[in-house]
Amino acid sequence: MTAITAERVLDSAQRLVQTRGFNGFSYRDIAEEIGIKSASIHYYFPSKSDLGVALVQRYRERFDAELQSITTRDQEASKRLKAFVGLFRQTLNDERLCLCGMLGAEKDGLPPAVSQQVCDFFVLCENWLTNVLKRGRKDGEVAFLGSPQTVADQFLSLLEGAMVVARSLNDPGRFDKTTNAFLRVLKPSDEA
Amino acid sequence: MTAITAERVLDSAQRLVQTRGFNGFSYRDIAEEIGIKSASIHYYFPSKSDLGVALVQRYRERFDAELQSITTRDQEASKRLKAFVGLFRQTLNDERLCLCGMLGAEKDGLPPAVSQQVCDFFVLCENWLTNVLKRGRKDGEVAFLGSPQTVADQFLSLLEGAMVVARSLNDPGRFDKTTNAFLRVLKPSDEA
């Protein structure tokens, strides 16, 4: 089946990007990992740029689906934010970085089509977070200084950075401490 | 002069790592940029791993010197923190990432000796920040929930992440909004 191989290529490539970066792996690495020849990969993704675009597209779509599922499942702002953190925490647990955190860093070494997609991912995150914060503040579920947009940007930046630092220091616990401290500050008055 | 060429190599290589990542440039890129042949670079840095180690070492030493200079110049915690942010902001202004933010992300695609050095950089930052926060809290210059260590980690993560996101979105202003918002929260009571 065509679809299955393509998915396996994407799975392998995604992990490689998340751990080594876009220029830190080759078609051969993927091929060996999934047991085919590198030429076969070109059948699905003619150029590495095509592969990169498909990678981020899938990642963003899946992430979007997760966000919608959170929005449906959790009504309280603090729960939604915690679930958002959970998405990143899960990735860190697999000893990976956020795909777009990695690619965003490598921007100038990427095919332009890929870096554009990365922007879209960040915008998606910030819009979702902004809406959660807006609504949460209106309902008195969270409290913060400044605009929801700024806090959303802050939150996203914190998560992306915390993954890099925690992974570099081989200490995932730092990610938890850091993100929990941020969530605590958002609590209205003295619920802590 | 041997020293001058070596420095020029490091300058060029540093910029390349900060914009494209460690695997996103070659000895030839450096050679063409500074007008020598790539073979000459091997005279100073036999392997790319050697180059990477020298790069982070110099970066860390310079950063350490800046931190000491800040400690001497600024006595108030808020000024020290603002100056710390300024170091990163300056890098972003050159359209670059923090060298160690980039290398920390690419960890698994790096020579092991390099990734070890990157850890040292993060530890240096966190120790300095922790001391500033400890002292600042004791003197009533800053206020925050949780331990100084956790807030230091948070701050560093925020800065590293904010650089990635701001650079990816081509909007350095985001970095300023995000970091200013964090500094504001650290102010005791209503000095804002």
Next chain:
DNA sequence: GTCTATAGGCAGATAGAC
């Protein structure tokens, strides 16, 4: 110290058999 020349290998990519 910097060069030319070159080794040896791997990269992304294509052609064409099956």
Next chain:
DNA sequence: GTCTATCTGCCTATAGAC
């Protein structure tokens, strides 16, 4: 769809002339 075979070019790295 996947393969073998191959192209072209770039990579890191070394040898040895100057």
